[in-house]
Amino acid sequence: MPSSCSRWNTAAPSERRSRTVTRRYREGLSDKSLMDLARMFNNIVQGWINYYGRFYKSMLYPLLRRINRMLVGWACQKYKRLRRREKRAGELLAGAARRFPNMFAHWRFGLKPDGWAMGAV
Incomplete structure (x- = not known):
């Protein structure tokens, strides 16, 4: 049983909560549009951005x-044409971020997909 101190030492979004969000991305969302995903997750991500x-x-x-x-x-x-083509999928999202920079909360925060690099230096 964990000590009571260990549960207060969390300084980042809880692992359980972040896994819930990322698991929802994987579970049968191929029928959703990008705008639907933004509506589903923006409140959670905006809360993380505001606090953390x-x-x-x-x-x-x-x-x-x-x-x-x-x-x-x-x-x-x-999209079937993007299967096993992560670079093109990243470019598609980078184009969406340029056209609609306020669609996702983390895009407004400044972490937009930049094609292949996806934030790497």
Whole structure:
């Protein structure tokens, strides 16, 4: 049984909550549009940005990059022409981010998909 101190030492979005969001990206969302995904997850992600962006911003970036990677995986599953073409799926999302920069909360925050790099230096 964990000690009571260990449960208060969480400085990043809870692992359970982040796994819930990323699991939903994988589970049968190929029938949803990009706008539907934005509606489903923006409240959760905006809450993380509001809270953790103020106190522990460096821990927030890897999580938001992971959401971008999950969106690339969603595009590969949804569109048959993008299967096994992650670079093209990333370019598709980068184009969507240029056209609709406020669609996802983490895109407004500044972590937009940049084609293949997806935030890498």
